[in-house]
Amino acid sequence: EVQLVESGGGLVQPGGSLRLSCAASGFTFSSYWMSWVRQAPGKGLDWVANIKQDGTEKYYVDSVKGRFTISRDNAKNSLYLQMNSLRAEDTAVYYCARWVTPFDYWGQGVLVTVSS
Amino acid sequence: QSVLTQPPSVSGAPGQRVTISCTGSSSNIGAAYDVHWYQQLPGTAPKFLISGNNNRPSGVPDRFSGFKSGTSASLAITGLQAEDEADYYCQSYDSSLSGVLFGGGTKLTVL
Numbered sequence: 001e002v003q004l005v006e007s008g009g010g011l012v013q014p015g016g017s018l019r020l021s022c023a024a025s026g027f028t029f030s031s032y033w034m035s036w037v038r039q040a041p042g043k044g045l046d047w048v049a050n051i052k053q054d055g056t057e058k059y060y061v062d063s064v065k066g067r068f069t070i071s072r073d074n075a076k077n078s079l080y081l082q083m084n085s086l087r088a089e090d091t092a093v094y095y096c097a098r099w100v101t102p103f104d105y106w107g108q109g110v111l112v113t114v115s116s
Numbered sequence: 117q118s119v120l121t122q123p124p125s126v127s128g129a130p131g132q133r134v135t136i137s138c139t140g141s142s143s144n145i146g147a148a149y150d151v152h153w154y155q156q157l158p159g160t161a162p163k164f165l166i167s168g169n170n171n172r173p174s175g176v177p178d179r180f181s182g183f184k185s186g187t188s189a190s191l192a193i194t195g196l197q198a199e200d201e202a203d204y205y206c207q208s209y210d211s212s213l214s215g216v217l218f219g220g221g222t223k224l225t226v227l
Contacts, residue, residue, distance in 0.1 A: 035216075037162075037218075044203075044205065044218060044219070044220045044221040045154070045156075045162060045205050045207075045218040045221070046218065047215060047216035047217070047218065050216070059214065059215060060215075061215055062213075062215075095161055095162070101150065101152075101209075102150075102152035102154075102164055102167055102168075102207060103152075103154070103162075103164060103207070104164045104173065105164070106161045106162055106163070106164075107161065108160075108161050109161050
C-alpha cells in the first residue's frame with residue numbers, strides 16, 4: 001500500500017524558515033517524480049514544486065522561486081521542502097504527492113501557519 | 117484567479133447527471149496537455165479520480181467520466197449519490213507558465 005506521511009509543519013513568524021518532510025512507503029520511491037502541492041485555508045489547490053527521480057531536475061511555481069527548495073533522499077525514501085523567507089500568503093496545508101502525470105497518491109497534509 | 121476556470125458550485129438530485137466544466141487556453145488544455153480530475157471530500161486530502169485518457173484508478177466507479185474538446189474539459193457524474201458531495205478540481209500543464217495548473221475547484225452539492 002502506497003503511503004505518504006508529511007511532517008514538520010507548525011507556526012512560524014514572517015521571514016522565518018521551516019522544513020517539511022514526507023516519508024514514502026509501499027512503492028519504489030526512487031522511480032518516481034515527487035511533488036508538493038498546497039492549499040490555503042478555504043481555498044483551492046496550488047502546485048508548489050516537482051522533483052525528478054534522481055533530483056537532477058526541479059521545477060517551482062513562480063511565487064516560491066528563490067525561497068523554497070525541494071529535495072529528496074532516495075536512500076531514506078524521503079521528500080523534503082525547505083521553506084525560507086516565509087510570508088503570510090504561504091499559510092496552507094502542504095501535501096506531498098507522487099507525480100505520474102497526474103498526482104496519483106497524496107499524503108494527509110501538514111499545516112504551515114505564517115503569523116506573528 | 118486560476119488559469120483553469122471551473123464553476124464555483126454545481127448541484128443535482130440523487131440519481132441525476134451533473135457535469136463540471138474546466139476552461140483553459142491554447143497554452144494548456146488547447147495545447148493537447150491532458151486534463152486530470154481530483155475529488156476532495158470534506159476535511160480530507162485530494163484523491164485522484166480520473167486521468168486525461170479517461171482512466172480511472174481501481175475503486176473509482178464508472179459513473180465518473182472525463183471529456184476534452186478544444187480548450188475545455190468536463191467531468192461527468194451519472195447516478196449522483198450523496199457520497200459524491202465534495203470539491204472537484206481539474207488539473208493540467210501550462211507551457212507558457214512551465215508549470216502544473218489546477219482549476220479553482222467546484223463544490224458539488226447533492227440535493
